[in-house]
Amino acid sequence: SAVISQKPSRDICQRGTSLTIQCQVDSQVTMMFWYRQQPGQSLTLIATANQGSEATYESGFVIDKFPISRPNLTFSTLTVSNMSPEDSSIYLCSVRTGEGSPLHFGNGTRLTVT
Amino acid sequence: GQNIDQPTEMTATEGAIVQINCTYQTSGFNGLFWYQQHAGEAPTFLSYNVLDGLEEKGRFSSFLSRSKGYSYLLLKELQMKDSASYLCAVADSNYQLIWGAGTKLIIKP
Numbered sequence: 001s002a003v004i005s006q007k008p009s010r011d012i013c014q015r016g017t018s019l020t021i022q023c024q025v026d027s028q029v030t031m032m033f034w035y036r037q038q039p040g041q042s043l044t045l046i047a048t049a050n051q052g053s054e055a056t057y058e059s060g061f062v063i064d065k066f067p068i069s070r071p072n073l074t075f076s077t078l079t080v081s082n083m084s085p086e087d088s089s090i091y092l093c094s095v096r097t098g099e100g101s102p103l104h105f106g107n108g109t110r111l112t113v114t
Numbered sequence: 115g116q117n118i119d120q121p122t123e124m125t126a127t128e129g130a131i132v133q134i135n136c137t138y139q140t141s142g143f144n145g146l147f148w149y150q151q152h153a154g155e156a157p158t159f160l161s162y163n164v165l166d167g168l169e170e171k172g173r174f175s176s177f178l179s180r181s182k183g184y185s186y187l188l189l190k191e192l193q194m195k196d197s198a199s200y201l202c203a204v205a206d207s208n209y210q211l212i213w214g215a216g217t218k219l220i221i222k223p
Contacts, residue, residue, distance in 0.1 A: 001159075042201060042215045043157070092156055099209035100164070102147055105156040 002027050006093045006106030013083055013113050020079045021109045023093030028073035031096040033103070034066070038089045046091075049076040083113045116140045118214035120202050125220045126192055134187045134200050134217045142207025148176050148187045149201040151216070157201055160187070189219075197221045 003026040032049040047055040055068035070076040093106040118138045126132040145164040149157035163178035175188040202214040
């Protein structure tokens with residue numbers, strides 16, 4: 001399976017600031033996704049990162065708050081903008097090599113907003 | 115709507131066997147996945163079922179019945195390191211993954 005490097009692994013940020021999370025994959029993948037996992041909860045899909053075009057956002061998530069870049073098939077970034085304490089969560093980059101294949105995750109970014 | 119149900123928490127004893135159930139109602143079905151997630155870590159893939167029956171992988175097995183909308187993950191010879199959350203996820207007709215809330219498994223010595 002692909003090796004996924006995500007950074008930073010954790011950060012503590014102040015309210016109103018922004019944080020950009022990077023995701024690097026060691027091979028080209030067509031499908032790349034960003035998830036959020038709030039404490040004690042399951043995974044929530046934020047968006048699908050599309051190479052060379054705008055990301056596809058799920059209900060409840062908007063581009064102004066969570067801008068995503070995907071310049072090529074091995075790299076993506078997620079920015080959490082104008083943060084509030086409610087954004088404190090684990091953010092996970094994930095990839096799939098095909099529709100019937102499993103999802104593999106990066107190690108996640110644990111974000112705390114104070 | 116789409117729904118996946120699994121127990122919130124289970125407790126088992128080291129060396130024993132435990133079965134974690136997952137029932138689902140989704141718009142279409144293109145496979146069911148089980149993931150393990152240790153506290154503070156990312157989920158890791160355990161198994162994939164798309165046809166009815168049992169898939170065995172060492173101490174872990176996963177079963178699927180599509181007609182019943184039901185799956186289970188069976189863990190044998192439990193070890194303390196198996197203490198984790200176990201997530202069930204179903205790929206719907208668009209291959210989008212629908213996630214269960216996870217089952218926290220506590221292993222006691």
